[in-house]
Amino acid sequence: EEAKSYHNYPLIRVPDPEGCHDNWVEHYWEDFGNYLDEFYEGINVVYTHELYRYNDEMKRFIIDSIVMKEKIREVINKYRGRTKLPADWIPFEPICEKCGRIGTSKVLDVDLNEYKVKYRCSCGFEGKTSMENGKLMWRLEWVAVWRVLNVSFEPYGKDHATPGGSRDSCNDLALNVFGFNPPVGLAYEWVGYVKGGVDMGDMGSSDFIGFTPKKWLEVAEPEVLKFLYLLNPPMKRIVLSLERVPLYVDRYDRAERLYYGIEKATIPKEKLENIVKSYVYSQKEKPPKDPPYQISFLHAVALVQTIPDTDDIITEAIKRIEKTTKRKLHLSSFEIDRLKRRLTNARNWLINYAPHHYKISVLEKLSEDIITKLDPKILPLIKELYANFQSITWEEEEIKRAMINVKRRDRREEILFFKTLYLVFFGREYGPRIAPYLSILDKEFVLNRLQETIRVLLLKINGADLPKIF
Template identity: 50%
Template sequence: MAILRHWVVSIADRIEKYWSDERKPILVCNGGLSVSGLQHVGRLRGEIILVEAVRRVLEDRGWKTRHILVLYTQDPWKGKDAQLKVFKDANANRYIGWRLVDVPDPYGCCDNWVEHYWMDFGPYIKDFSEDVEVYTTTDLYRMDSMKKIIGEIIDRRRSVVEVLNKFRGRNPFPDSWMPFEPLCENCKRIDSSEAIHIDLDSYRVLYRCRFCGYEGVSSMENGKLYWRLEWPAIWKALDVGFEPYGKDHATPGGSRDSCIEIAREILRFKPPFGIPYEWVGYTVKGRDLGDMGSSDFIGFTPREWLMVAEPEVLRFYFLVNEPMKRVVLSLDQIYRYVDLYDRAERIFFDVESLDNKDELLLIKESYLLSTRFNPPPRLPFQLPYLHAVLLVQVLPVEDRVEAAIQRLKSTGILNYELESWEIDKLKVRLICADNWLKLCAPDEFKVKLLEYIPEDIARNLDDRDRYLLRILLDTLSVCVWSEQGIKDAMKSLTSKLSRSDQEKLFKSLYLILFGKPYGPRIAPFLSLMSRDVILSRLKSAVEYP
């Protein structure tokens, strides 16, 4: 299946048109992140998954591409409340203004702040994209290509001031302003020093620190460009041809517009084609906590996602939604995203249909992109996530996959022999479900079938409870023992009951099964259990004492 009408295709078309006059032998697709704190999954959306999908389409058309990710490690540490709180040291505010790469690891397990917070993101990029080359700005400022560009900016600093002042309104830079931010070797701040004189031959800068008053000379490799200059300088140094960017840079007359003008007027090169994307929201127990944020420590990491769900589920979720649509993620709702992916897989293989042809094509193409153009040979066996959640709670831990297969066969959910790749998928699904239960599942999903009905529960069932359980026993004795069969039978039964009797029936059923008046969706749970076990439990309740 070819990708024909997806929004990713539209972006690829626009990139090809943008570079039609000077097609690059290798199109560099770039993303950028500041490692200012929690490296959350929202950062995968534009910088990793969007870029990877566009690359796939372009490479399918014959383009050669590279995917680069720049980590802004020279940026100053701001010392926000959330950043300060991760330190046990009450004097952590002394690190404010330090380069991120110089701030110590608050937990003492890594060499610095950047390494600590990168370890829950960097090693897992490969699960969401392939062949991503990671650069840090600390490394870039040591590269000859970057040094040459900085020299161009310093030599044309008066023109730089003129361009930047178009975007600074009432706070223009003076003509004498030096467009470089030195590192103070006395107090270690990179946000407080003023460059007095720059010697490009020795690549050193004379500076005065406004914070501590120190005056000295330091290597320019340790400093950084003003941020509106740093961005286009990196574009030129890495020959970037395409770059997504967060919506905060998309304002007309804002940061990206100023960088484009610097690229064209000062550095004299064609800036990359760009596309904005919306932030990813974060909810916990139904409460929207706002957009995920690194320095505010809002969200969760790729490592945490991979503990509870497959990477292709997140790839699909980001790809089926257009870049400027706000999407929200919640670990306690993980099963919903998995269900969306499983449905897309059924639609892709024409097992499930849709009347809306545009939606059908969007889902099919998003699914194909989420598989990196490598879908399975046929629709695999799908174990719904919440079924997996139930299974891991009723099966022994030892030989769980084999036990799951036997249980699924005995209950009629699985009626053929799985191939090895399907068994691998089943194993991952069970592991994810088990982790979700332990780490972030709401209490209502945590169930344990009682070995027997406790005496106090059996004794407190009244005559109406027993009557309702009796007719349920009769119903389940003859229905088809599958999720749909049980669901249909119970729907037929409850449709004849009053609302109060419906509530009474389910409360009694949950009590005799789990010892509490609530529990999982009952049809999926019952379908995974032996009919004899369930009927025996109902009979014990009805015939007590």
């Protein structure tokens, strides 16, 4: 009900609903504007209300618009269907000095020398105000911003791109009324948003669907989001969810490996070029000459679950990585900062967005309940995995490759294979990709657990009573 009382108010004049900022704009801009430099340095934010008050070129544009109002009305009416602008139309909307609303007043007269308009508001008030206190109709404002800010390129939503739509009408105004070329345009599809597995529709500020840059940066690097936008054609709808961050980061990390030639491409050349270029253009600076140290997002998710909140996350992480891989890490300051950010993002994601099955704890020993659930038919595959693990460097990609090389006859056997691994290490029948989680465990622990599993399965095959196994 309180919000309704501010209907037709300029947002800059609507109070902050939380009471912590001067107005609505400052409150909701904070989680957006304060984080833009993370995505691209040198962004200059322009507030339209400041253009109206302080920009002389904007004032000249408004005066020109009023002088050429007949020509403007003629152009706009070509695109308005049945509802035409009336003959007495003035292309300016003042803010009522009594009720504070905009779009509720009729301009009665214009004094260009004083830069003022006389108006009558639907609230009954009649007065005279400076044209700094109001705005152009939105189509004209769009054209004004192009000229005043010298815009050369501007993407816009697909709703503006329909033939004979708003973009066409603004192009017409720029070319045929104000005599300048409109910016090069690029239409784009809207971005969908999924929360809790439910498609919430397209992101939008008016109905608060989506996430802010602040929320994204809590769980992933800015380059990842830029990469996702660059990778997809502008008119292809993409759907984003903070719950799917590991998937997005994996795609970005793979692009990085392809860029450095660490991973060999098995995709068409054109697709590879698109991936690599999207990676390069997502960077704020030129990528380092040598490939930086990389751990997967899920590896980080697994790792942070072994590090208490009170510990120095980067020191402990490096210590644990070195312990499990049995080799020393020599990281640059850039790589340390990058690793710390990945770990911090992973912890935030785990706390705020991760499905339950990503939260794991390692079984200290095989309980009777777990042993009862083990199927002896899987023994040959566990033996093969044990043999594969013995000879590898203890790193996520090597672990993954060793598991892939275990020969499964069919989908049923594959499901049973992974079910067994989840059971003997984490006490559950399913979970996230297991390689990142195994990589944080000591290799000897994993081999010993597999040996124990093999022994138990052999005893079950030989008909030993379960109580005698313990």
